[in-house]
Amino acid sequence: MPCIGCVTNLPLSGSNRGTDKMNEKKILPDDPRLTAYALGELDAEESAEIARAIDGDYEAQAVVDEVRVLAGRLEDVLADEPIEPVSARQHDNPAADLGEDRKVLHFPYAWAAGLAAAACFAVLLVLRPTSGSRTETSSATVAQARTEAPIASSSVPADTKGSALASTEVKASLPQVGPDDSPISVETSSPIPAARAVASAEQPAIKVVPGAAASDGGSSESWSGPSDAGAIALRTTRGAADARRNRQLSPLANYGSEAASATQPHHSSPNYAYQPAKGFLGVAGYPLSAFPTVVGTESYANVRRFLRNGRLPPPDSVRVEELLNYFSYGSIAPRDANPLAASLEVAAAPWNPSHRLVRIGLKGRDVSELQRASDSRPLEESMGNGMVAVAKDVKLQVEFNPEQAKSYRLIGYDEDSAARTDANGAKIPGTEMPAGHMITALFEVVPVGAPSDSAIDGDPLRYAGTESRLASTDDPKHRELLTLKVHYKLPVVEVSQKLEIPLIDTGADFSVASKDFKFAAAVAGFGMLLTESPHKGTATYDKVLTWAQEGQDKEDKSDKRRDFIDLVKRAKDAPVE
Amino acid sequence: MNRESPNEYTSDFVQSAVAEYQTPLTRYAARLVGDPDRARDVVQDTFLKLMSQSPDSLNGHLAEWLFTVCRHRALDVLRKEGRMKRFEEGQAERVTADxxxxxxxxxxxxxxxxxxxxxxxxxxxxxxxxxxxxxxxxxxxxxxxxxxxxxxxxxxxxxxxxxxxxxxxxxxxx
Known part of the structure; x- marks a missing residue:
């Protein structure tokens, strides 16, 4: 039997790791055995040897992770590779040359050009300040919208009436601002479809944001207040009003917990650097949770590869959020000229019925629809270079109401997070929302009044003072479990927009949840089993199978859900190593 | 009858192999020989060879056998056309435009x-x-x-x- 480790021509590094074993050497990141290990190509003995050697070696572990991610991507891409080689295809299909021969070396030029364009925007913005008086009006409008439009089960669309009352499903489209409003930052707070008419009709203009002028779009200014150079001219004429607006626009406005300003999570890249939370977070200390607009789906291919080879994937190679987002879930399409639409649903967590499970979906408009919408023509033009984001600087946050939620966790992502104690979390870089793209996030929430749970770490029960502030009024806010907050800008126009969608939990049981909800729960449960998560509760492969089968969508032409069910069966039968 | 039975058996075997492997083999061969038409010929030859094989002898190794034979056949084609160098050198990289x-x-x-x-x-x-x-x-x-x-x-x-x-x-x- 060939032994890859024995015959490899790349020698081990001579440096001793200083462990108790004399013969245990550090494995270089460039050692082919690491690749073989990551791909499951080593026999059990060699595999165990490598596992020992890289224990605590984070560099090597990162390499292993990367190889697995890449392997999954290659499998996905190569599965659809045309028979004709590229050289034979090129003449037939000029579009195939789109990605040809890009060189990183040239990136700075494009970047510099972007800067120049951004500078033009900055000038535009200074030239067209908005009137301060509109500010007051619109703040009032927003406040009114919130109180007049409590989101109750009545906002459920007719087509889901059957399960509507039980599993509150709130769907709302985001309003769009036309090019005429470009220099104005519009903060549209429209809790519910009912409130939407009010909010968009009056076009509340609250805050002038000086474009993403000074940066190239990747990192933008904090949305909790004007902070970069372009804002100065505006700020001098505004002073006090800005301060008041900023307070109002602060992410803490809804449920008013003081602690959060120092604890906002933040993420720096849409993929792996994003690390929100380990275990459950107390709402009192951490009322806000952010999640990215885009996650990879490579982990699913990796899981599939291992299971089709009859083996369970290594627990640390499984990323639950990637499994979750490998699938698409029903979500209303953005209507009219809106770039985004969100859907929320809550029901019992099937692996722990005393917990609530919240599914949040946000979908970007399809390109084809975008092009049909006449008022998006300027957008189309700007997409000449292939830009297909329907919204940019998108920041997704969930604020939990301490009156309803005791603690929560964002399912998936890296459970070991330094982000939650990041005092600079207020600066959350926005990400783009690609056309037609959908992001799905699941939160497991421990409601107030739930039996205490050993899974909750720390002491999450001290929400000093937060309840009295809300409970003293008839504000329907205090019935809300959480609010989804979406900040975004349209691709061309440097206009900040904001949408808030509160969710009221009517106590639905898992059995009456939608198919999509059940399927998403099945995927999460599967991920928790594969990762040996301490939060898996009563989940088993058999139960996951049941949830997935209940969530099977007959119209799923891609067969993805059927394949998933096959993988669950394989996992169930796979020998535990 | 005696002659027909094994033939039918073989024919079913080959047909299912064609159904399952024709596309992946053609794709594989196309990368070796550089164009899909030659690749189809190579794959055709591969399946012709398969017809002379006893299915039992390939039990569990069908895919591996097909790719091996396909590869040999593709390299034959390259050799005949004097293009073998391209493959053996292996390190030549396409010049990329900026x-x-x-x-x-x-x-x-x-x-x-x-x-x-x-x-x-x-x-x-x-x-x-x-x-x-x-x-x-x-x-x-x-x-x-x-x-x-x-x-x-x-x-x-x-x-x-x-x-x-x-x-x-x-x-x-x-």
Whole structure:
């Protein structure tokens, strides 16, 4: 039997790791055995040897992770590779040359050009300040919208009436601002479809944001207040009003917990650097949770590869959020000229019925629809270079109401997070929302009044003072479990927009949840089993199978859900190593 | 009757093999010989050879056998056309034209196309093992038998290809 480790021509590094074993050497990141290990190509003995050697070696572990991610991507891409080689295809299909021969070396030029364009925007913005008086009006409008439009089960669309009352499903489209409003930052707070008419009709203009002028779009200014150079001219004429607006626009406005300003999570890249939370977070200390607009789906291919080879994937190679987002879930399409639409649903967590499970979906408009919408023509033009984001600087946050939620966790992502104690979390870089793209996030929430749970770490029960502030009024806010907050800008126009969608939990049981909800729960449960998560509760492969089968969508032409069910069966039968 | 039975058996066997492997084999061969038409001939020859095989002798190794034979046949074609050098040298890389790239998120179809292009820029021997591994699901050992390379050689080729692709993905923000 060939032994890859024995015959490899790349020698081990001579440096001793200083462990108790004399013969245990550090494995270089460039050692082919690491690749073989990551791909499951080593026999059990060699595999165990490598596992020992890289224990605590984070560099090597990162390499292993990367190889697995890449392997999954290659499998996905190569599965659809045309028979004709590229050289034979090129003449037939000029579009195939789109990605040809890009060189990183040239990136700075494009970047510099972007800067120049951004500078033009900055000038535009200074030239067209908005009137301060509109500010007051619109703040009032927003406040009114919130109180007049409590989101109750009545906002459920007719087509889901059957399960509507039980599993509150709130769907709302985001309003769009036309090019005429470009220099104005519009903060549209429209809790519910009912409130939407009010909010968009009056076009509340609250805050002038000086474009993403000074940066190239990747990192933008904090949305909790004007902070970069372009804002100065505006700020001098505004002073006090800005301060008041900023307070109002602060992410803490809804449920008013003081602690959060120092604890906002933040993420720096849409993929792996994003690390929100380990275990459950107390709402009192951490009322806000952010999640990215885009996650990879490579982990699913990796899981599939291992299971089709009859083996369970290594627990640390499984990323639950990637499994979750490998699938698409029903979500209303953005209507009219809106770039985004969100859907929320809550029901019992099937692996722990005393917990609530919240599914949040946000979908970007399809390109084809975008092009049909006449008022998006300027957008189309700007997409000449292939830009297909329907919204940019998108920041997704969930604020939990301490009156309803005791603690929560964002399912998936890296459970070991330094982000939650990041005092600079207020600066959350926005990400783009690609056309037609959908992001799905699941939160497991421990409601107030739930039996205490050993899974909750720390002491999450001290929400000093937060309840009295809300409970003293008839504000329907205090019935809300959480609010989804979406900040975004349209691709061309440097206009900040904001949408808030509160969710009221009517106590639905898992059995009456939608198919999509059940399927998403099945995927999460599967991920928790594969990762040996301490939060898996009563989940088993058999139960996951049941949830997935209940969530099977007959119209799923891609067969993805059927394949998933096959993988669950394989996992169930796979020998535990 | 005596003659017909084994023939029918064989014919079913070949037909199901064609149904299952024609596409992956053609894709594989097209990369070796450079164009789909020659590749179809190569695959045709491969299945002709299969017809003279006893199904039992290939039990459990059908895919490996087909890819091995297909590869031999493809290399024969290259040899006859004097193009073998391209393959043996293995290290020749296409000259790439420069073009500024724009920082943006690409559409799925575009990402797919770009990744394929990056793969196509790998040295041919790396491309081959990458496709055998990630497109056709062969293990290092199976690839070693198909390509007549040592297992460690296969491991090194895949390793280099994977790491080069990783770097290029990162550079392109894929």
């Amino acid at each position: 073009e500024p790239r724009v920082s943006r998120r690409m559409e799925n179809a575009e990402i797919q196309e770009t990744v394929l292009k990056l793969i196509d820029r790998l040295p041919p021997n790396q491309q081959e093992v990458i496709r055998l591994k990630f497109q056709n699901g062969f293990s290092y050992k199976e690839i070693s038998r198909i390509t007549a390379l040592s297992v460690s050689n296969v491991g090194v080729l895949i390793h280099h290809a994977v790491h080069r692709l990783r770097d290029e993905f990162a550079a392109q923000r894929l």
